[in-house]
Amino acid sequence: MANAADRRQIKFGAILTGTGGPGDQLRWLDPEIPGDASVDIDWYIEYARLAERAKFDLVFIVDSQFITPHSPPHYLNRLEPLTLLSALAVATERIGLVGTATTSYNSPYNLARRFASLDLISRGRAGWNVVTSGDAGTATNYGLDEHFDYPTRYRRAAEHIEVSQALWDSYEDDAFPRDRETKVFLDPERQHQINHDGEFFRVAGPLNIQRSPQGQPVIFQAGDSNDGRDLGGRYADGIFTHASNIRDSLAFAEDIRARAAAAGRNPQHVLILPGARIVVGDTDDEARAIERAQHELSNSFDIALAELGRPFGWHDFTQYDLDAPFPDVLHLAQRSFRTNAESIVAFAEKDSLTLRQVVERLSAFRPSPFVGTASTVADRLQEWFESGAVDGFNVYVSHPAQFRRFVDEVVPILQERGVHRAEYEGKTLREHLGLPFPANRYAASTVVETIADDTLSAVR
C-alpha cells in the first residue's frame, strides 16, 4: 500500500433501489429483503452505512413518476429521492448523496433550493442526477395534455441546469459576515440576482440560501442518446452508464470526453461510472451459479411482459395471444423510448418472432463481467479501470448478502492494491471525486494572494 496515495483511485457508487430495479423486479421475493424496503428508511440507512464503511464515493437513488396497475414493483412505491437523501445525510458522515430529479416537471427555483439545502445539511455531499421524464404518462400528473417532446425536453434540461447553477451562485462564498460588532449580517454587494430570461424559464433570484459547501452540488447525467450525451458532455461531472464490454465502454468514454472538450471543459472532470452487477463466490463457478440463480429468482415472464410495455407507453401486452406474431404496436412507441421500441419491433420482424419469443429474448440471462471469486472480481474491476474506459463503478445493491461479500472481500483487495481508498481523504463529494471547487460567476476576480504566514506576521 506504499504508493496508494499516488495512484488514481477507482470511484464507487452504490445504487440503492430497495425492493428491486429494472431487470431485477422480483428481488423482493428474497427473504433477506423486507417487502417494503423501497419505503423503509432503515433499509436505506443500513446499506448507505455499509457503503460508507467500504469508503464508497456515493449512494445513488433513482426515480420516475408515472405508474399504472401493471407497472413492475420497482415503480409502484418508493420514497422521494431528496427527502430520502436528507434523512441519509444525518445517518452518515462522509458518503456522497446523489438523487435523480426531473427537469421536466420541476421549477428550477424549487429544485435548486432543495439541492442547496441538501448540500448544507450533508456538509457538502449532494449530487443531482439530471433526468428528463421519459414516460409520456407523467404529463397527466402535471396537468399537461401532451408530454414535452424529446428535443424540447433536452433544451429544457440544459436551461434548467444553467438556471440552477446560476441560482447556486446567488451568494458569494463570503456573503454573510455575521459581524456582531458592526451588526452586519449580509454584505449586500455579495448577493446577486440572476435575472434569467430564457425559452422555458424566467427567474429573477436570488436564491434564499447561502452558497452551499461544494459551491455547486455535483451534476450527474445518465441518458445515452445523442442529446443525452451532449448534455452530459456540457454539464455533467459524472456519467452513469452501462457496462457491456471494455471496447464499447472505451468508445463511449472517448465520445463523452470529446463532447466535454468541445464544450471547453476539462475532459478529466467528467467521470464515467457504469452500473456494475457484481456477484462474489468461493469459486468462479460458484459465483456464476449464484448469478444464474439470482436471475431465475428475480425475473419472471409476467414481469418481463409488463416491462416490455414501457417503450410502448406502458402498453398492456397481456391482451394478446402469446404465441401469435408480435403485435403491431410501433405507433404506440413513446418518443423517448423510440429507438428502443424500433429495435424491439425490428428484431421481432426479422426473425418472425411471437410475443412470447420476444419477451423471452428480452429477459434472457446476460452474464455480467464482474462475477467470480473476490480476487477475480477485483481483477476485472481493475482491468476495466486501468483500460481508461471507466473512472469507477456504480454497484447495484441488489442481494444484501452479495453486497456484504463485495464490501468484506473485494474492497480490501482493491485497498491493498492501492486502487481504492482506505480512508476518505476529503469531506465533500466533490473532493471524493477529485473535482475542483467551482468559482462563483458573480465574484469580482481577485488576485489570489500567496503571502506566506511568516511574511504576513512581519507585515503586522
Add this chain to the structure above:
Amino acid sequence: MANAADRRQIKFGAILTGTGGPGDQLRWLDPEIPGDASVDIDWYIEYARLAERAKFDLVFIVDSQFITPHSPPHYLNRLEPLTLLSALAVATERIGLVGTATTSYNSPYNLARRFASLDLISRGRAGWNVVTSGDAGTATNYGLDEHFDYPTRYRRAAEHIEVSQALWDSYEDDAFPRDRETKVFLDPERQHQINHDGEFFRVAGPLNIQRSPQGQPVIFQAGDSNDGRDLGGRYADGIFTHASNIRDSLAFAEDIRARAAAAGRNPQHVLILPGARIVVGDTDDEARAIERAQHELSNSFDIALAELGRPFGWHDFTQYDLDAPFPDVLHLAQRSFRTNAESIVAFAEKDSLTLRQVVERLSAFRPSPFVGTASTVADRLQEWFESGAVDGFNVYVSHPAQFRRFVDEVVPILQERGVHRAEYEGKTLREHLGLPFPANRYAASTVVETIADDTLSAVR
C-alpha cells in the same frame, strides 16, 4: 398526577427559526446562537431533541421564497423545510414535524409525494402548514409576470389541498400484500387513479408511494384573513395564530369552530395553537426585565424600517427623510398585505406621524402574556387553555437559555398538574393531537369483522 390520563392536555409546538424571526430579527447577535443557525442542521437537531425531551407535540418550520438585499436576516438564508424535516425525522423519534410549503408555486403531485415520503420516513409524524405566497415578488422566481391575486391564491390553495388529499388515498392501506408465496406485490384493485380535473390542476394519479402511516399527513393553516379562516375551517387539523388576550382568542376559536361545523366537520378536530413568546425568570419582575432586554437586543430601528417595507412590496424606505410626514406609498401595497398596509397608512394619517414615528410605534415593546416565574408562566398557559380559547401553544424557540428554562422549569409543573403529558402515549403526530385516523375515500366500505381469535381457530 393521579388523574393525568383523564385530563385534556395542552398541545405544544416549538417554532424553530434559527437566527431569528419576525419581531426578533437581531436574535443572531446573541452570542449563544451560531450566526449560521438558520442553515445549521445541528442547531435544529439540538432544539428538536430538547422539545422532544419535553414531550412537545411538534416542531414547526416557517418559510418564504422572496428576498431582496434589504430583507431582514430571517428571510435571507434558510434551509428548505422538507429537506430539513427529513433530516430531523431520523434524528428524533416521536415529535411531530410540521413544515410550511406554498400552494402557489408547487405542483400537487410533487408536494403530496414529498409529504407522503416524510410521513413514511418519520413513521407518521409529518404535518403540512399550507400557505399561499404573500410576497408578489415570489412570482419573479417562477416566471410569472403577475403574482396570483388574493382570491385566486385561496381558490388554488383549496384545490391544491383537495388534490393532495386525494393523491394520499391513491393506495388503500392494505394495497400491497407482498406475498412471497403467490408472488403478488400489489393488489391492483386497491390502487386508484384520482382523475382530478379542476380550475387549476389536472392530475391523473395514482401517487407512486403507498398510503403513509397517518393515512393523511396533518394539515395546518396560519392565515388570519376571512379566506384564510375559511380554508382553516374547511381543511385544517390545526390553526397557527397569534395570542393577544383570552377574549379575542376565544372569539377567534369560536369563529374557526363555527366554520368547521358549517363545513360538516367535527369542530373539536380543529386545534387552535397561538404562538407564545415565553420568558421565565426567578421572579416575575426579573422575567419582565429579561423580556425587555431581549426586545432591546433583538430589534433595531433599521430592521424595523426594512420590515415596514414588506406590506408595500418590500419597498425601500431608507430613501425618505425620517422626520418628514409618512410618505404616500399606499399604491405600492401588496394585495395580500393590503389590510396591514391600510392600517399603517391610516394611523400615520390620523396622528400626522412622521416615518420615524411610524417605525417606532410598529417596533414598540409589547409585553407577552406568558412572562414570569415558572409557576406564573404555567398558571397563565393553563388559564388560557382552560378558558377554551386555545388547545395549546406554539412556543418561539428564540433565546436558547430561555427555551431550556421553559423545558426544565415550566414543563414539569404542567406535567405535575396533569395538563401536559409525562410520556408520549402515541407514535404519530395525529395520535399526539388526538385526531382520528382518516378512512381512505376509495376503500369499499366493508363491515369490520370482529371475530375473536379463538372463533377464527374454530372455523379453520
